Amino acid sequence: MGRDHQRGEQVKVNLDCIPCFMRQALEAARKATDDEKLQTEVLREVSTLMIGLSYSHTPPEIAHKVHAIVRDVTDNPDPYRQVKDADNRLALGMCPWLKELVEKSDDRLHTAVKLAAVGNIIDYGVIHEFDVKETINKVLDKEFAVDRYAEFREELSDAGNIMYLADNAGELVFDKVLIEELGDKDITLVVKGAPIINDATLEDVKSCGLEDIVNVELMGNGTPGTGYERTDPEFISKLKDADIVLSKGQGNYEGLNSENHIYFLLMAKCELIARNLGVERGSIVFCGGEGR
C-alpha cells in the first residue's frame, strides 16, 4: 500500500455506529454518576437522538451530541476527569522509558512517530482494557499499514510551523516525546476547549508538561464557545496556512480526512475506519500529507 494508498472517502455515520454510541453513552453515564435513574435517562435521550439520526454527519459530530446529553443529564461537566488524571499519571510515569526507546533507536524521529501512534491506545472511548507497555512493544515491531513517514520527514526539514491536533489525555505525553524530536519549529497544539470523553484539554496540556514548548489553540467539544468546530472554515483555513498539519486519532481523521494535506497518525480502532482506510482493524496508520 504505502505511498500509493488512496485515502478513504469522507467518513459518515454508519449503522454500526449506533450500538457503539449506545455503549459509549452508557460507559460515560456510569463514569458521570452512580445514579441509575440518570444513567437510564441518558440512554433514553441518546435513543431519541438515534431515532432522528442523519447519516450525512461524521461520527464525531454525533459523538458531540451524545456526550452533551451525558453531561447535561448527569450534571457532570467532565465525566472522564478521573480517567484523564489516571491516564496522565500512567503516561508520565512511562515517559523516561519512552525517551530511552527514542535515544536507543537508529531513527529517533521514526521511533517517536510510532510511539505517538501507539500512544493512541490510551483511549477509553474505544478500547477498554490494555497493557500499555506490552502493546507498545508489539506495535513497535509492526510496520505502519499505510506509511507516509518518508514524505513527512522530507516536508519537516523545510517546515517552519506545525499544527499538531491532539487526541486524548495521557497520549499527550507520547505527543510531547514526538514534539521534542521535531526540531526547532513553531508548534501549535490543538486541544479541546472543553471536556468530551477523555480528549485532552488545556488542563492536560499543563499536567503533561507541554505548556512551555507549544502554543495552544482550542477546538470545540460541540458546545458553542468552546473553540473552533473541526469544520469551521476559519479553522480549516488556519490548517491550510500551516507548513505541516499532524493530526492524531480517529476522531480527527473522521472529521477532517477530506483535507488532503493533513498527515493523520492513528490506530484504526473500529471496523468502520479500518474499512475506510483499507487496513486491518488494530493497524497503525500514517496517511495523508498529499496534494500540497
Add this chain to the structure above:
Amino acid sequence: MGRDHQRGEQVKVNLDCIPCFMRQALEAARKATDDEKLQTEVLREVSTLMIGLSYSHTPPEIAHKVHAIVRDVTDNPDPYRQVKDADNRLALGMCPWLKELVEKSDDRLHTAVKLAAVGNIIDYGVIHEFDVKETINKVLDKEFAVDRYAEFREELSDAGNIMYLADNAGELVFDKVLIEELGDKDITLVVKGAPIINDATLEDVKSCGLEDIVNVELMGNGTPGTGYERTDPEFISKLKDADIVLSKGQGNYEGLNSENHIYFLLMAKCELIARNLGVERGSIVFCGGEGR
C-alpha cells in the same frame, strides 16, 4: 461453589442490555435484508422501543419485541434461516466425532452433558466467530463453574419423563447426543413454535434427526399462536409435573430461573448472566435442580 451455590436472583433487563439489543437488531436486520433503508428503519424502531423500556422485564421478553421489529420491518419471517441451516450442517458433520468422544469417555453421561453445554456456543445471538472443535476441546478440559451433575445423575435414575428445553439450531445435534445417553425415558423436547434469532424450531428438530426419539412441545417466539410463553402458568405447570426439566442456554435461564426445580445447562456468555450466577464470563454452568 458447586452444590452450595445459591442461584442468582431473577434476571431483569439491565442498562447493559440496551447497546446489546441495538447490536443484535443490526445483525439480524443485515441478515434479513440487504436494503439499508430497512436496516435503518429497524434501528429507529428498536431505539423507540428502548425509550419506553421497562426494566421489570426479563431480557428474552424484550428480545422478542426486538426481533419482531426486525421480522416486521424487513418482511422476512426468518432472518436466521440460512444461519440455522449452516449450523445444522456443521453440527451434523461433527456428530460422529461427538459420539466418539462419548464412547471413549469414562463417564458417558458426564461427557454428553458437557458436550450439550458446549454446544451452546453455536449461538449467533451472542458470539460471532469461533472455532467449534477447538472450543469444545478447551471446554471439555474445564470443570463446570457450578456443578449439579451428581444430583442430576441421581434424579435421572428414578425419572420416567423429562422435559428438555432446547436453545439453538445446530446445538440440537449436541442435545441429541445427550438425549441418547439419558436412557429409556419419555422425553419432550421444547423448541420455538416460530423463528426468533437462531433458536431451534420444528424444522431443525427434523433436520437434526430428533423427531423419532422425542415428543415435541412448542414455546412461543413472542407472537400469539406460536406456542406457550415461557411464563405461561399452564407451561410452568407442565414443567412442574415433569420428573426432570433440563433447560439449555441463557434465554431459558433468564426467563425461568425463578423455577428452582429446573436444571439449567448453559454457557455464561454475557456479563449480566455471569454476575447473576457469580461465575466468570465464558464459564459453563450446570445449576438448579433444587427445591423438589
